[in-house]
Amino acid sequence: MTDNKDIRVVVGMSGGVDSSVTAHLLKEQGYEVIGIFMKNWDDTDENGVCTATEDYNDVIRVCNQLGIPYYSVNFEKEYWHKVFTYFLEEYKAGRTPNPDVMCNKEIKFKAFLEHAFALGADYVATGHYARVEQSEDGVKLLRGIDRNKDQTYFLNALSRVQLEKVMFPLGEIEKPRVREIAEEAGLATAGKKDSTGICFIGERNFKEFLSQYLPAQKGIMETVDGTQKGSHDGLMYYTLGQRQGLGIGGAGEPWFVVDKDLKRNVLIVGQGFHHPLLYSEGLTASGINWIAGNVPEKTFTCTAKFRYRQEDHGVTVEPQKDGTFRVLFDEPERAVTPGQYVVFYDGEECLGGGTIEETIKAAAPAV
């Protein structure tokens, strides 16, 4: 019988509390644990301060506490080519990308995984809130038991082969308990704040950040009936359903972004949270990854999410001849956004997901 001590697990350590507890739990379970920090982005500011260096210092402190070896690996080049280029291309095309999904697919569970296996790892572990279950029909990706933290949405692009090699020890635990474990074990990161936002942007101003990489093309805003309503700073800065930053005052209900006319570089705005143009009754999706490996050939029903923080919605999924899928919603849905991911679920199981290409509009807009 293999003892855990003969199983080498490489833990992706970010310097945060989740991955610190991940390494701690695996160590307690007797595995041979190695901590590796990835540097994917050079965020050195004008004062020479780099949060990646601070984070790596936290990784070193925790690994020293646990008595495990640690390394740092640089994937800036891979991240730039696989994640950041995609991010910019999508914004250029007027869409709203999800770099976290791409980072998991190309970096954390590809470049990093390959690196770990070159070091003789048997498994890679991260602090994601999700579960992998070995079953008779192969490995399954299940939601984390802490529904509030479940991260399967971001893991939808992983293949069965990738999932077979990963461990998510936090999938079985609720977040408050994770902090308690960190405190009980006296881990140096126990009180560290959770990171928020897109990793390479961090706390920075999104508009300012994007303007450094993509030239903004100013244009006008129009109502649905073509009346001019001021100007916009560049279509890429706005997302469907957005209310903030339009600068339209006046009487009546607040104004929202309801559409983007890329050809004319016009931002279409409408009044009211429930503006009909914001609603769709379906979508088309491409590049869908079905985790189980079998591409559905027949129409079926399941539930889906169209963005991360959202309840599941009942949908009917219709395979198309060209390999794309039409997804029809049981109820019209607000602000479904091209470029984001549609992720499918069957109860606890995440079936996979793909990129939202277009929405299928609900009833004709009231003009």
Ligand SMILES: Nc1ncnc2c1ncn2[C@@H]1O[C@H](COP(=O)(O)OP(=O)(O)OP(=O)(O)O)[C@@H](O)[C@H]1O
């Ligand atoms: N720079 C990094 N180096 C190595 N692993 C990382 C890095 N960033 C994230 N990870 C791994 O991916 C997991 C999920 O990343 P996410 O950005 O969602 O972190 P998080 O939930 O804030 O976790 P943490 O508290 O560990 O930072 C982390 O728990 C960690 O295992």
